[in-house]
Every structure is written in C-alpha cells, then in structure tokens.
Amino acid sequence: MTEAILQVRRLSKNFGGLAAVDDVSLDVEVGQLHAVIGPNGAGKTTLINMLSGDLSASAGSILFRGTEVARLEPERRSRLGVGRSYQKINIFPGFSALENCRLAAQSREPRPFNWLRSAMSYEAILTNARQALSAVGLANQADTGAATLSHGEQRQLEIAMSLATDPKLLLLDEPLAGMGTEESSHMIELVSGLAQTHAILLVEHDMDAVFRLAQVLTVMVNGKILASGSPEAIRANREVQIAYLGGADDSL
Amino acid sequence: METITLPRAALIVSVLLLAAFPLIAATFYVQLGAKILIMAIFALSLDLLVGHTGLVSLGHAAYFGLAAYVLALISPKYEAASFWFTLPVAMTAAAAAALIIGFLVVRTAGVYFIMATLAFAQMLYSLFHDTKLGGGSDGIYITVRPDLTIAGIKPLDLEDPVQFYYLALLSIIAVYALLNQVLHAPFGRALAGIKANESRMRSIGYPVFAYKLGAFVLAGALAGLAGYLAACQFGFVNPEILAWHQSGAVLMMVILGGIGKLHGAVLGAFTYVLLQEVLSAPTLLGTYAKHWQLALGSLIVLIVLALPHGLAAWIERAGGWHKRKHVSGAAQVSHD
Numbered sequence: 001m002t003e004a005i006l007q008v009r010r011l012s013k014n015f016g017g018l019a020a021v022d023d024v025s026l027d028v029e030v031g032q033l034h035a036v037i038g039p040n041g042a043g044k045t046t047l048i049n050m051l052s053g054d055l056s057a058s059a060g061s062i063l064f065r066g067t068e069v070a071r072l073e074p075e076r077r078s079r080l081g082v083g084r085s086y087q088k089i090n091i092f093p094g095f096s097a098l099e100n101c102r103l104a105a106q107s108r109e110p111r112p113f114n115w116l117r118s119a120m121s122y123e124a125i126l127t128n129a130r131q132a133l134s135a136v137g138l139a140n141q142a143d144t145g146a147a148t149l150s151h152g153e154q155r156q157l158e159i160a161m162s163l164a165t166d167p168k169l170l171l172l173d174e175p176l177a178g179m180g181t182e183e184s185s186h187m188i189e190l191v192s193g194l195a196q197t198h199a200i201l202l203v204e205h206d207m208d209a210v211f212r213l214a215q216v217l218t219v220m221v222n223g224k225i226l227a228s229g230s231p232e233a234i235r236a237n238r239e240v241q242i243a244y245l246g247g248a249d250d251s252l
Numbered sequence: 253m254e255t256i257t258l259p260r261a262a263l264i265v266s267v268l269l270l271a272a273f274p275l276i277a278a279t280f281y282v283q284l285g286a287k288i289l290i291m292a293i294f295a296l297s298l299d300l301l302v303g304h305t306g307l308v309s310l311g312h313a314a315y316f317g318l319a320a321y322v323l324a325l326i327s328p329k330y331e332a333a334s335f336w337f338t339l340p341v342a343m344t345a346a347a348a349a350a351l352i353i354g355f356l357v358v359r360t361a362g363v364y365f366i367m368a369t370l371a372f373a374q375m376l377y378s379l380f381h382d383t384k385l386g387g388g389s390d391g392i393y394i395t396v397r398p399d400l401t402i403a404g405i406k407p408l409d410l411e412d413p414v415q416f417y418y419l420a421l422l423s424i425i426a427v428y429a430l431l432n433q434v435l436h437a438p439f440g441r442a443l444a445g446i447k448a449n450e451s452r453m454r455s456i457g458y459p460v461f462a463y464k465l466g467a468f469v470l471a472g473a474l475a476g477l478a479g480y481l482a483a484c485q486f487g488f489v490n491p492e493i494l495a496w497h498q499s500g501a502v503l504m505m506v507i508l509g510g511i512g513k514l515h516g517a518v519l520g521a522f523t524y525v526l527l528q529e530v531l532s533a534p535t536l537l538g539t540y541a542k543h544w545q546l547a548l549g550s551l552i553v554l555i556v557l558a559l560p561h562g563l564a565a566w567i568e569r570a571g572g573w574h575k576r577k578h579v580s581g582a583a584q585v586s587h588d
Contacts (some may be wrong), residue, residue, distance in 0.1 A: 052455060078457035090455075092448045103445045107457035112439045112466065115430070119441040165456050 004063075005030050005169055005199045011060030011070075013046050013223075020046040022223035024060070028169065033195040035202045035214035043223040044203040051201065052084040053077045059141035065168065078107070083167025085158040087174045087203075088165045093147035097138055097157055100146050101129035132164035133157075136190055141223070152183030153235055156190065163194075171201045176209055188212065211235070219243075255488040262571075263515075270421055274414045280416050283485070284529060289420040290481045292521035293427050295505040296514060297474035303434060303512035305467045306447035307316045307358070311373030312475055314323050315346040316355070317494025319476030320483035321380060322346075324392040332399035334408070340573075342477040349376070350472025351465070358464045373499055391398045391490025394483060408564070410484055419480055426519070427474055431514055434470070443467055504552055510562020527551060 004027040013021040021043040028034045036044050049050050049055035051062060053074035062070040069077050090098050105128035106119065119215060120126070136156040141149060146157060155175055163169060175191060176184050188209050193214065204210050210217065211231050218228040219240050227237045234240055268287075274282045294316055301307040319342035326341060327333040357368040380386040397410040400419075408415040434440045442463050445453045454460050483489050492498070501524065508562060509520025531551075532544035540547075559566045 054451070054455065073459075074451075074454045075457050075459050078455055084455055090447060090449065090452050092452065094448055095444075099441075103441060103453075104456040106438050106441065110438060110442065110458070112442070112463065115434045115437045115439065117438075118436045119438045120436075122438070161452075161456060 002028055004028065005065055006201065007061075007063040008051070009061045009063070010059045011047070011050060011062065012196075013043070013050055013055060014058045019223050021050065024220070024223075024225055026218050026225070026228060028199050028201050029194075031201050031218060033191075033200045033202060033214050034216045034218065034221060035204060036211045036218045037204065037207070037210055038220035038226075041222075042220040044220055045173055046223075047205055048084065048171050048201070052082060052171055078165060081166070081168035082171065083161055083162030083165050083169070084171035084172060085155070085175055087177055089151075089154045089158060091146050091154060091157055091161065093145075095146055097133060097146055097149065097153075097160075098126075098129055098142040100157055101132045101160050101164040102126060104161040105129045105132065107165055126241050128166070129164050132160040135163055135194075136160040137186070145222070150183075152179050152187070155179065155183075155187065158176075159190070168199065170194060170198050172200060172202045172204075174204055175202070176204055176206045184209070260461070261370070266424065267421075272416075274417050279413050282413050284525075286413070286417040286420040286485055287482075288522055288525045289424045290478050290485065291502070291505065291525050292518040293420075293424050293481070293522040294475055294478035294502050295509070296424070296427055296431060297362060297471045297478065298473070298502050299506050299511060299514065299517040300431060300434075300443075300467055300471045302506050304440065304447060305443045305464060306450075307464060307468065308366055308503075309369040309468075310472075310496065310503060311353075311369035311371070312378045312471070312502055313494045313496070313498035314369075314373035314396045315472035315475035316479035316482070316498065316502075317347040317380070317489070317491075318349050318376060319343060319479035320489045320493055321386050321392075323398070323480050323483045324394050324489045325386065327394050327396070327398070330395065333394040335398040335400045336402055339477070339480055341523070342480040346476025346479065347469050347473035350469045353473070354465045354468035358461060360467055370499070373494060373496060374509060375493050377491055380494065386489070389491055391488060394487045394489070397484050397487065398458040409474070416485060420485075423477060427477065428514055428518070431474075435514075439463070439466070490543070508552060508555060508563060510564035513564045516562050516564030519567070521561060523555075524548075524552075551557055 006022060006028040008026050011021060011024045012019060024047060026034065036047065038044055046055060050057045053072055057070050060070065061068060064077065064080060064082060067080060069080065073172070092103065102125060105125045109122070109125060120228055130139065130142065133142055136159050136161060138153060138156055141153060146154065149157060159172070159175065172191065174186055179187060184206065191200070191202065192213055202213065214231060216228065217234040219226045219234060221243050226243055227234060227240050273285055277285065295489050298309065298312045301309050322342040322345045323338050326338055353372045357365060360368050369485070370488065386392055400406055400410065402407050405468055405489045408419050410416045412417065414529055442453070442458055446463055479493065482493065505520035505524045506517050508523055509518065509519070510516030527548055528544065532541050534541040
C-alpha cells in the first residue's frame with residue numbers, strides 16, 4: 001500500500017466573485033508524480049500557490065504528512081518538507097548559483113545567533129548546496145552569477161534551490177515554460193530522476209512531457225477538477241477531450 | 253565574498269590615521285572628530301537596515317535619542333554615573349524600544365514602513381517634547397560625564413576631549429567589526445537574501461519577520477550606543493536629537509556614502525558632518541552661513557546625482573579596487 005504524503009480536500013480560492021480554485025480534492029502519494037493539467041486560467045498555479053502557502057486558501061484542508069498545513073505560512077511548510085519552483089523564475093539574481101543553493105540549505109540549520117563564524121565555513125551546508133547543484137547538472141556553474149545563467153539553467157537552479165532544502169514533496173510549476181527542445185528534454189530527464197526519490201506535484205503545459213512523466217493526471221477546467229486518473233484513462237476520457245482539447249484527441 | 257569589505261590595507265591605514273589625529277589636531281577639531289565618529293556609528297547602524305536588509309527607516313533617531321535621554325535621566329545630578337552601568341541600560345532601552353516598535357512596523361513594506369517608522373519616532377519626540385518627563389523642550393543637562401572607573405582603574409577620562417575621542421574611536425571599530433562579522437555570518441547572509449527576494453526566502457523556509465525584527469533590534473541597540481556617546485559628548489539632551497531631521501540626516505549620510513557598504517556609511521557621515529560644519533561656519537562664509545541647510549541640501553543633491561552609487565563606490569573605482577573585487581569575489585556581490 002502506498003500512503004498519501006499530501007491530501008487536499010475541498011480546497012477553494014475565491015478572488016472576489018471569481019472561484020479560481022473550486023472544491024478541489026486530490027492526493028499525492030509517496031514516490032508518485034502527480035500532474036495537474038488544464039487550459040490557461042484553470043487555476044493550476046493558484047492551486048500550487050495554496051499548497052505552498054504563497055496564497056491563503058478560502059476554504060478546505062491540506063494535510064501534509066498528517067499535519068494540517070492550510071493555515072501555515074510558507075516558511076513553516078518549507079520546514080515541514082514542501083519545496084517548490086515557480087512558473088516565473090524566482091531566484092536571487094545577484095548571488096552566485098552556489099549562494100542561491102547555500103542559502104536554501106542554510107535554512108535547515110539557520111544558526112541566526114552565531115555571529116562568530118562565517119556562513120561559508122559551514123561545510124555540511126556547502127556540501128548540501130553543491131549536491132543540489134550537481135543533481136540538476138549545474139555543478140560547473142557554481143560560481144556563475146545567477147543572473148547570467150541561461151533561462152533553462154535558471155529553471156534548473158530554481159529546482160536545485162528546492163532540493164537544497166531537502167523536501168519530501170516538490171511542487172513544480174511549469175518547469176518547462178519557455179525552454180528550447182534540448183533544454184526541455186534535459187529538464188524532463190531531471191524531473192523523471194527526481195520522481196524516483198520525491199513525491200512530485202507537477203503543473204505543466206507540455207503534454208508529451210506530462211504523459212511521459214506522470215503516474216496520475218488531474219485535469220482542471222475553470223477551477224474545478226474535470227477528471228483524475230491514470231494517463232491512459234485521461235487520454236480515453238471523452239469529457240476531457242471535449243472540454244480541454246476541443247474534441248481533437250490527436251494531441252493527447 | 254561580500255561587497256562590503258575595503259581592502260584590509262585601506263582599513264588599517266584609516267584606523268591609524270584616525271588614531272594619530274588627536275596628536276596633531278587642536279581640541280576643537282578633536283571634538284569635531286569625535287562627533288563625526290559618533291555619527292558614523294549611527295550611520296553604520298542604519299545601514300544594517302537600509303543597505304543590508306532593505307528596510308528604509310525614517311525614524312532611526314528614535315533609538316539614538318532614547319538612549320541619550322536614558323543616560324540623562326539616570327545620571328545623578330552632581331556626580332558621575334558609572335559608564336559600565338549606564339551604557340548597557342541605555343542600549344537595552346533603545347533595543348527594547350526597537351523590539352516593540354519593530355514588532356509593529358516590520359510587517360509593513362515600502363512606503364508604509366517608511367511612514368510607520370517616522371510616525372513612531374514622532375510619537376517618541378512628542379513624548380519628550382510635550383511632557384515634563386525629559387524636561388520638555390528645554391531638555392536636560394548631564395553636568396558630569398560618566399565615569400569609566402572599573403576595579404579601581406580609570407582607563408579613560410571622558411572629561412578630556414582627547415580621551416573621549418579615543419572612546420568614540422574604539423566604539424566605532426567595535427561596531428564596524430561586529431557588523432562585518434554579522435553580515436558574513438548565516439544571519440547576515442539571510443538578511444541579504446531578504447533584501448534581494450523576500451518571498452523566495454519564505455518559500456525556502458526563513459521566518460522573514462523574525463530576521464527583520466532581529467536586524468531592527470540590533471540596529472536600534474547600536475543607534476543607542478551612538479546616542480549615548482552623543483549625550484556624553486554634548487552633556488545635554490533635548491527633543492531635537494530624536495526629531496525627524498535627525499532621522500533624515502542619518503539616512504542622507506548612508507545614501508551619500510553608498511548604501512549596503514559599511515565603509516560607505518562611515519564615509520557618508522564624515523562628508524555630511526564636515527560639509528555641515530564648513531557651510532554653517534560664519535568665519536568662513538559670513539552671513540551666508542545662516543543658509544547652510546540650503547547649501548548642504550543642494551550639494552547633497554548634486555553629489556547623489558553625480559555618484560548614484562555613493563562616495564564609496566566612486567572611491568573604489570578611483571582606487572582600482574572595484575575591478576579586483578570582481579575577480580576575487582566572483583558573483584556573490586549584491587546588486588550594485
């Protein structure tokens with residue numbers, strides 16, 4: 001039996017009169033990659049923002065490893081083991097790639113009151129940061145300024161920062177957005193590798209990637225879940241084909 | 253790995269020059285030197301917030317002035333208070349005020365933070381200006397300066413301007429070293445992260461509010477040290493030392509020198525106080541000296557326009573240190 005690391009129940013977010021996310025329930029299990037797809041404006045990013053705590057939920061519950069986290073601040077959820085990447089690149093552009101990850105790793109052992117030792121002298125933290133960079137293939141860019149990395153590398157760095165916090169669950173918001181073919185296939189490989197060791201909730205528009213990576217797919221339309229199930233089941237679902245793909249099934 | 257370090261040689265030479273200064277200077281200039289050093293401590297404390305945490309406070313004089321008032325209020329009328337008792341009390345009072353005010357204002361951001369810090373500082377100003385607590389608008393005299401005697405030994409006599417100067421010099425060296433240490437420690441790196449991208453810091457697990465509050469309290473305590481020394485030097489406190497002019501002046505020092513650089517704050521304080529002295533000296537400028545604020549303001553505007561990154565960056569470039577820093581410091585530098 002697998003256990004659900006994340007249980008979302010009847011989660012909603014209202015912006016004024018608009019229900020951006022409406023009564024969404026889903027589970028992410030240990031060792032599972034659960035993809036959320038849907039057209040623009042379906043509420044996918046809003047959902048991720050509620051799971052990470054960047055947005056507060058209007059209603060509903062989020063159980064992460066048995067703890068109710070729906071009202072917790074993002075930093076508390078991060079320390080419980082929720083890591084995330086952002087659709088719009090969100091890094092420390094003025095710092096080196098290594099420093100981006102080192103700061104993330106430092107958050108696990110912050111030592112805010114030890115002013116005698118330089119931050120660079122904590123070997124264990126530096127090692128974690130370097131490992132996170134290696135895991136995404138940026139080991140030889142450690143000293144490069146984050147702002148001068150290519151778009152694809154910045155996306156990798158974004159994921160490395162999450163990894164440096166040693167998360168149990170990764171929330172990845174469109175990691176392939178704006179990437180070229182080669183960068184994309186590199187990233188797909190990376191995510192597929194991470195899926196061996198982490199529970200992942202992935203929001204992505206690239207259907208090829210989603211069907212290659214996901215064990216479970218949830219389709220959202222207008223804030224609601226339209227269907228959820230295995231990739232085969234979703235591919236065969238007539239409702240999904242009509243609502244999401246305008247009836248044409250060739251792209252699925 | 254930081255932007256904030258001058259080449260060590262330049263620092264050592266500066267300290268030696270400052271230490272030698274009283275040997276050649278007349279008393280008036282030694283007193284002016286001590287005043288500058290005290291304002292530089294004040295500017296350093298504000299730069300921790302403005303330059304290293306991204307919190308632009310327009311009420312920093314509150315902690316400076318509060319510590320000064322605490323010294324005046326707890327000093328006996330006709331004898332010397334103990335330095336070792338009054339300094340910790342004054343700094344603790346400043347830190348406590350920063351903790352309470354910080355708790356209320358640090359959650360706000362941008363212009364709201366500026367307004368909130370200003371508002372609290374003005375409340376403190378009114379407290380001392382409009383009540384008899386601190387002698388009202390007349391203030392209080394500190395007739396005898398605190399005594400440094402400890403275990404029967406008196407290392408420095410604060411009634412002597414030269415010895416007072418050395419206390420100020422020791423203080424600024426201690427504050428500079430402390431801040432340099434803090435900024436390189438995990439705490440300081442986290443502050444740099446908060447300044448660069450606060451929401452990302454939260455999503456990688458930092459309790460940003462607590463970090464900002466910590467910086468606010470530390471900055472308040474160090475501003476308190478500066479205020480205590482200022483009260484010692486002038487032997488007098490009045491509400492003007494915690495008025496918003498004072499908060500504005502110290503902010504200008506930080507901007508003038510170059511925010512986010514410790515030596516920038518020191519340079520800014522030197523430049524500001526010296527300009528103020530020169531422009532308000534009737535012996536130099538006759539009746540024009542009455543309008544020193546106009547001249548000082550115009551000069552500051554010109555300097556900031558010509559050197560948007562401050563005097564420190566300009567001197568670094570002139571000294572060729574800028575380039576070397578980039579080679580050795582890779583890319584960890586903050587955004588200037």
